[in-house]
Amino acid sequence: MRNTLKLTAMALMALLAAPLWLGAQSAEPEEVKAYRGSVYVEQQSTYTPSFRIDGKNTRVRNVILLIGDGMGQGAVNAGMYANGGSLTLTNLRTIGYVRTQSADNFTTDSAASGTAYATGVKTNNGYLGKNPDKENVTNIPEYLAPLGYACGVLSTDDLNGATPAAFFAHQAARGEKEAIWADLPASSLTFASAGTQAVFESMPLATQEAIRRRFSLVYDPADPAVASSERLVYLPKSVNLDRGDYLPATTELAIDYLSKRSKKGFFLMVEGARIDKCEHSNDFPGTVKEMLDFDKAIEAAVRFAEKDGHTLVIISADHETGGTILSRANPEEGFAAGVFASKGHTPMMVPLFAYGPRSGEFGCVQENSDVANKILQIFGVKK
Ligand SMILES: [Zn+2]
Numbered sequence: 001m002r003n004t005l006k007l008t009a010m011a012l013m014a015l016l017a018a019p020l021w022l023g024a025q026s027a028e029p030e031e032v033k034a035y036r037g038s039v040y041v042e043q044q045s046t047y048t049p050s051f052r053i054d055g056k057n058t059r060v061r062n063v064i065l066l067i068g069d070g071m072g073q074g075a076v077n078a079g080m081y082a083n084g085g086s087l088t089l090t091n092l093r094t095i096g097y098v099r100t101q102s103a104d105n106f107t108t109d110s111a112a113s114g115t116a117y118a119t120g121v122k123t124n125n126g127y128l129g130k131n132p133d134k135e136n137v138t139n140i141p142e143y144l145a146p147l148g149y150a151c152g153v154l155s156t157d158d159l160n161g162a163t164p165a166a167f168f169a170h171q172a173a174r175g176e177k178e179a180i181w182a183d184l185p186a187s188s189l190t191f192a193s194a195g196t197q198a199v200f201e202s203m204p205l206a207t208q209e210a211i212r213r214r215f216s217l218v219y220d221p222a223d224p225a226v227a228s229s230e231r232l233v234y235l236p237k238s239v240n241l242d243r244g245d246y247l248p249a250t251t252e253l254a255i256d257y258l259s260k261r262s263k264k265g266f267f268l269m270v271e272g273a274r275i276d277k278c279e280h281s282n283d284f285p286g287t288v289k290e291m292l293d294f295d296k297a298i299e300a301a302v303r304f305a306e307k308d309g310h311t312l313v314i315i316s317a318d319h320e321t322g323g324t325i326l327s328r329a330n331p332e333e334g335f336a337a338g339v340f341a342s343k344g345h346t347p348m349m350v351p352l353f354a355y356g357p358r359s360g361e362f363g364c365v366q367e368n369s370d371v372a373n374k375i376l377q378i379f380g381v382k383k
Pocket residue numbers: 069070109110276318319
């Protein structure tokens with residue numbers, strides 16, 4: 001009897017709530033379509049550091065900032081559960097959140113968020129290394145190089161992609177490929193690696209020559225110029241799915257290269273660019289695989305930090321993409337299934353993980369621009 005009453009009450013409540021719910025639906029002009037996908041992955045090992053140096057208030061010589069483009073909670077969850085429940089990323093203990101709004105838009109693009117991470121200044125969507133008044137703003141390499149630090153960028157996007165470009169270019173239109181490449185010779189970078197050989201060769205000859213005058217340019221990481229050069233641009237044939245272990249292997253190469261170019265220390269930005277690209281096309285298997293590849297680059301950075309003792313590693317994202325949700329998983333079998341709510345970026349906060357001395361300063365809710373300003377402060381830069 002009591003159960004029947006309870007059920008009747010629930011049915012009544014549902015009936016009363018229904019018109020409200022329908023009303024809310026009709027007020028929403030856009031229909032949200034859910035795009036689904038699932039994947040079985042080959043699981044990979046993860047690394048857990050000792051935490052001996054984590055959060056210590058000791059000297060930071062090097063900072064490695066890894067940006068998973070579009071890496072929101074959904075991508076982290078999908079990668080972690082598909083990989084048996086762990087990633088090197090989620091083995092870390094210092095965790096925060098990052099708010100990503102740009103100066104002119106609640107939902108940022110990669111250019112504005114990249115600029116915030118590179119300069120500590122929020123700007124308009126589409127702008128690279130410029131403030132909303134289109135004036136140049138100083139990026140981390142430009143602050144650090146005059147102090148004797150070696151700086152580098154590495155990405156699975158083309159070098160003119162918004163995230164790597166934010167660390168060396170100053171352009172008010174992120175689509176100006178040629179102008180962005182032309183900014184490279186005057187930049188403060190010691191090392192750059194991203195796509196691709198073909199993109200470089202499609203640039204005007206004057207730009208190619210200016211880049212070759214400033215940097216040793218190689219297409220192969222085994223090139224002897226890697227060891228002998230003062231400044232290096234390494235352009236692989238592909239940064240796409242056929243790139244093999246380019247991202248983790250080049251992370252190791254970049255760390256080694258920059259460590260040998262400065263006694264003072266280095267700053268390296270590593271971007272896992274294709275998490276975002278997969279989410280834009282609502283490719284769930286691709287999202288998971290790119291997440292796992294990015295985690296191998298994270299492992300290379302954390303292993304170096306553990307050995308070095310004076311390296312701070314920060315991992316976050318420039319924004320969330322796809323409204324990516326993990327809907328089902330079987331960690332034992334390497335299975336994950338997901339749903340996307342969008343084909344674009346969302347304004348959701350993104351997770352941040354950190355390891356190494358002074359990591360604790362990032363264990364809070366912060367703006368993307370705050371991350372850059374804290375890095376500069378840790379390096380002792382007065383803005
Ligand atoms: Zn992005």
